[in-house]
Amino acid sequence: xxxRYQRLAAGEVEEKSPGELVxxxxxxxEAWLTPRLAALVPGSRVVGEEAVEADPSxxxxxxxxxxxxxxxxxxxxNFARGEARFAMMAALLRDGEALAAWILDPVTDTLAAAxxxxxxxxxxxxxxxxxxxxxxxxxxxxxxxxFMPAPVRAAVEARAGRFGTTFGxxxxxGHEYRDLAMGRRHFSIxxxxxxxxxxxxxxxLMEAGGHCARLDGAPYVVGDGRVGLLGAASPGAWRAVRxxxxxxxx
Numbered sequence: 001x002x003x004r005y006q007r008l009a010a011g012e013v014e015e016k017s018p019g020e021l022v023x024x025x026x027x028x029x030e031a032w033l034t035p036r037l038a039a040l041v042p043g044s045r046v047v048g049e050e051a052v053e054a055d056p057s058x059x060x061x062x063x064x065x066x067x068x069x070x071x072x073x074x075x076x077x078n079f080a081r082g083e084a085r086f087a088m089m090a091a092l093l094r095d096g097e098a099l100a101a102w103i104l105d106p107v108t109d110t111l112a113a114a115x116x117x118x119x120x121x122x123x124x125x126x127x128x129x130x131x132x133x134x135x136x137x138x139x140x141x142x143x144x145x146x147f148m149p150a151p152v153r154a155a156v157e158a159r160a161g162r163f164g165t166t167f168g169x170x171x172x173x174g175h176e177y178r179d180l181a182m183g184r185r186h187f188s189i190x191x192x193x194x195x196x197x198x199x200x201x202x203x204x205l206m207e208a209g210g211h212c213a214r215l216d217g218a219p220y221v222v223g224d225g226r227v228g229l230l231g232a233a234s235p236g237a238w239r240a241v242r243x244x245x246x247x248x249x250x
Contacts, residue, residue, distance in 0.1 A: 001025045001073065001106055006082040013080045016053055019146070021076045026050055029072035029088065037068045037090065044092075046070055049196045062195070062222045063096035069222075071196040075172030087174030089200040096222045101200035103174045112178050112204055120181060120208040129209040130183035134236035136244035140165040141187030141232075142176060148191045155248035156189075162244040177201025180231055181208035187232040187241045189215075189249075195222050198229060205231050211238040215249045 004012070004025040012024040030048040037046050048070040052058050068090060073079050075086035084107045091101040103112040112127065114120040120127040133139055143166050145153040160166045169188065170176050179185050181204055190198065202212040202220050212220055215228040228249055232238035 001029050001079075001088070004028075005079065005107070008080060008082075021080050022050065022053070023073065023076060023080055025079065026073045026076055030070060033070060033072060033090075037070065041066055041068075041092070044068060047196070048072060049194070052196075059195075062093060065095070067093045069093065069196045069199050071174075071200070074174040074197065075170070078171045083171075085170050085172045085175050087172055087178075089174050089196065091196075091200040091203065093199070093222060098199050098203040098222075101203040103178055103200055103204060105175070105178075112181070114200075114204040114207040116203065116207070118207070120204050122178075122182070127181055127204075127208045129181055129205075129233045132183070132186050132233035132237040134234070134240050136162050136240045137164060139163050139186040139232075139237055139240060141185050141241070142167055142169040142189070144169045144188065144190045146191075152191075152249060156245065159245055159248055163241070173197045173201055177205050177231065180210055180233055181205050183233060185233075186237050187230065189241070189245070190229045190231075191227050193220065193227060193229045202229075202231065209234070211235045213238065215242065215245075217242075 008023055014022050016022045027050055030050045034046045038044055044066040046068045047058050071089040073086055074089050079086040088104045092099045100115045110123055112122050143156055145156055176188050205212050210233050212231040220229055232241055
């Protein structure tokens with residue numbers, strides 16, 4: 001990836017769907033990683049973002065067996081613009097449950113990792129979310145409204161003033177989940193919840209002591225095709241954000 005960073009030619013960036021870019025680096029990284037990940041766990045399969053774009057049926061059956069989720073370039077639009085906020089993410093699943101996850105920042109060579117029941121690490125050091133306020137007015141976070149239906153988006157934006165500070169997101173879920181786990185921000189609400197975008201970060205956040213769940217409080221699990229996901233720095237912060245949003249997302 002890095003040899004392509006800030007060196008992409010015009011023909012090496014495409015729009016694969018409205019507002020969604022893909023670059024030659026996405027495809028090359030996924031093609032290189034796919035057989036190597038599969039070889040680490042005999043009998044496993046790899047479900048990568050770009051492969052699913054070509055064949056959506058690859059998402060079927062993740063609730064059984066051993067599988068890898070792979071996002072070769074998370075934050076492709078940032079990468080295509082030459083900005084540093086992008087990441088590489090992977091998660092290992094068994095019968096639909098995330099066992100381990102990795103989020104790599106290639107620019108700084110910083111690796112966040114988590115193992116189910118064993119905690120989260122950042123470059124080998126234990127990662128724990130600092131304490132977070134439990135009042136919405138003291139919470140800072142991201143409201144990802146782009147893919148919300150217009151009425152939902154309007155209702156959510158109308159409630160933005162109930163929080164301390166809000167912004168539209170970093171364009172890279174990997175960076176946002178890492179920031180939540182480090183206490184740099186308090187929450188992020190998402191509408192689209194593709195598993196390669198959110199399974200690695202959700203596990204990292206939960207293992208660091210934060211909370212991540214569907215908007216009705218249900219756990220975020222692979223195979224649940226619903227929209228809406230809220231990650232927060234603590235269970236108390238999660239409840240405060242959800243209460244502040246009220247019926248805007250019901």
